[in-house]
Amino acid sequence: MDAEGDERFGLPAGTLAGQVAVVTGAARGIGRALALLLGRLGARVVIADLSPAGADVEASVRAEGGSAFFVPCDVADAEAVGRLAAETHRAFGPVDLLVNNAIHCPVVAVSEMDPATWDRVMAVNLRGTFLCARAFLPDLVERRGTMVNMVSADAMPHLSAYVASKQGIAGFSRSLAAEVGEQDVKVVALAPGMVDTPGLRVAARDLAPRIGMAPDELLAMAMPAPHAALAAVLLARGAASRYHGEQVDGYTVLEEAGYGHLARPSGPPAQPVHQDGPQAVRSDQPGVERGRKTAKGEGGAAPALLARRLHTALTATAQELERLPVFARTLARQGFKKQVGLGVKESVALAERLAEQMAASDSPPGNPDLHRWLTGLAGYFHGVPAQTARFTRDEAMLAEVGRTMAEREEIVRALQAAVERAGTRPM
Numbered sequence: 239m240d241a242e243g244d245e246r247f248g249l250p251a252g253t254l255a256g257q258v259a260v261v262t263g264a265a266r267g268i269g270r271a272l273a274l275l276l277g278r279l280g281a282r283v284v285i286a287d288l289s290p291a292g293a294d295v296e297a298s299v300r301a302e303g304g305s306a307f308f309v310p311c312d313v314a315d316a317e318a319v320g321r322l323a324a325e326t327h328r329a330f331g332p333v334d335l336l337v338n339n340a341i342h343c344p345v346v347a348v349s350e351m352d353p354a355t356w357d358r359v360m361a362v363n364l365r366g367t368f369l370c371a372r373a374f375l376p377d378l379v380e381r382r383g384t385m386v387n388m389v390s391a392d393a394m395p396h397l398s399a400y401v402a403s404k405q406g407i408a409g410f411s412r413s414l415a416a417e418v419g420e421q422d423v424k425v426v427a428l429a430p431g432m433v434d435t436p437g438l439r440v441a442a443r444d445l446a447p448r449i450g451m452a453p454d455e456l457l458a459m460a461m462p463a464p465h466a467a468l469a470a471v472l473l474a475r476g477a478a479s480r481y482h483g484e485q486v487d488g489y490t491v492l493e494e495a496g497y498g499h500l501a502r503p504s505g506p507p508a509q510p511v512h513q514d515g516p517q518a519v520r521s522d523q524p525g526v527e528r529g530r531k532t533a534k535g536e537g538g539a540a541p542a543l544l545a546r547r548l549h550t551a552l553t554a555t556a557q558e559l560e561r562l563p564v565f566a567r568t569l570a571r572q573g574f575k576k577q578v579g580l581g582v583k584e585s586v587a588l589a590e591r592l593a594e595q596m597a598a599s600d601s602p603p604g605n606p607d608l609h610r611w612l613t614g615l616a617g618y619f620h621g622v623p624a625q626t627a628r629f630t631r632d633e634a635m636l637a638e639v640g641r642t643m644a645e646r647e648e649i650v651r652a653l654q655a656a657v658e659r660a661g662t663r664p665m
């Protein structure tokens with residue numbers, strides 16, 4: 239048994255015995271990992287893909303003792319999808335699980351995109367999902383099965399057609415869920431998170447330089463494809479009932495099923511990222527500290543008070559990042575670490591220690607690392623408004639972000655000045 243299979247995830251080989259699964263776009267990436275995992279768990283798998291590499295996946299499933307066959311299929315083509323359904327029924331009978339996973343995902347700025355490119359993205363992603371859903375819905379009703387429609391959590395520059403199609407799939411999934419009812423079919427929109435696949439590698443090559451990153455930095459944040467496949471399997475195994483009609487991210491599915499240790503990317507990138515990602519801050523959100531400027535600004539406050547305010551500001555920052563959609567959250571955390579030299583959580587803890595120490599003596603420790611950290615924090619807060627402006631035109635929000643970040647930067651700079659005055663006493 240492959241190390242990535244049911245042994246690694248602790249699922250018995252017969253977990254899905256007797257079930258029939260159709261996975262579109264299964265020639266590579268998440269679809270391939272899912273086909274392999276389904277095969278190991280005893281499901282009979284139909285690999286539907288445009289690419290002839292689907293035949294290799296079929297061979298791999300069979301080599302591991304599973305049951306699968308490859309159907310060359312363009313999911314955007316209604317006749318091809320009709321043939322897919324007919325061949326599936328002939329070989330395996332009615333379907334228990336449909337995973338609409340195939341995508342077309344060109345990286346193109348809106349200003350450079352020709353309508354044919356836009357239309358093809360919509361045809362493969364959105365129309366393809368509809369065609370396959372329609373073709374297999376009667377089976378899923380008969381078998382009380384599960385439909386997993388792969389979506390994507392966030393807006394991303396240069397991926398407007400892809401993101402628009404994915405938002406469409408999310409809406410389609412919610413509507414279909416309401417139409418069929420949970421008793422018949424569970425319909426879930428799964429946003430797997432960032433996953434290391436050939437598709438992401440191609441997109442990263444084109445996208446990373448456009449958002450100020452190296453491709454490896456982007457890829458370092460991604461989870462392995464088998465982990466995303468496991469999230470889909472967990473839905474098929476019953477978790478879909480809990481999320482019927484909802485969009486759920488892969489991390490949540492894994493965490494709620496007890497696979498929290500798999501749910502986060504393995505570690506920080508070798509080279510931290512250059513961008514902070516969107517950080518939406520609103521004063522009406524809990525945890526956002528409004529500024530408390532004195533006439534003299536923060537420079538007039540006692541160092542211990544500044545340290546406490548910094549702790550509050552960083553706690554609010556951590557909460558704001560936590561509320562971001564999953565992809566933006568990962569980017570934002572990495573951006574913070576790149577800029578500050580310490581992660582968000584570590585920074586909150588450090589600020590807390592600092593506040594405790596300074597409450598005891600009201601004299602800040604002067605330490606070169608502390609100075610670097612504070613410089614990084616000031617730079618981070620300074621840069622957030624410009625980063626946020628790349629993702630939203632909401633002027634009220636941008637104004638609020640600008641105000642909040644200026645206040646936080648001021649706290650940091652005042653504390654930094656106090657640290658400089660204190661000399662070099664180590665922390």
Ligand SMILES: NC(=O)c1ccc[n+]([C@@H]2O[C@H](COP(=O)([O-])OP(=O)(O)OC[C@H]3O[C@@H](n4cnc5c(N)ncnc54)[C@H](O)[C@@H]3O)[C@@H](O)[C@H]2O)c1
Nearest residue numbers: 263265266267268288312313339340341388432433435437
């Ligand atoms: N990889 C990620 O980081 C990520 C993030 C969010 C969502 N997702 C979603 O997960 C799913 C899988 O992503 P991936 O990264 O593994 O993709 P990928 O690009 O690596 O693989 C996509 C597969 O779809 C196939 N395909 C393309 N056009 C097709 C068509 N017309 N008919 C049939 N098959 C077709 C390709 O041949 C390929 O095998 C997608 O729906 C994607 O939106 C992925």
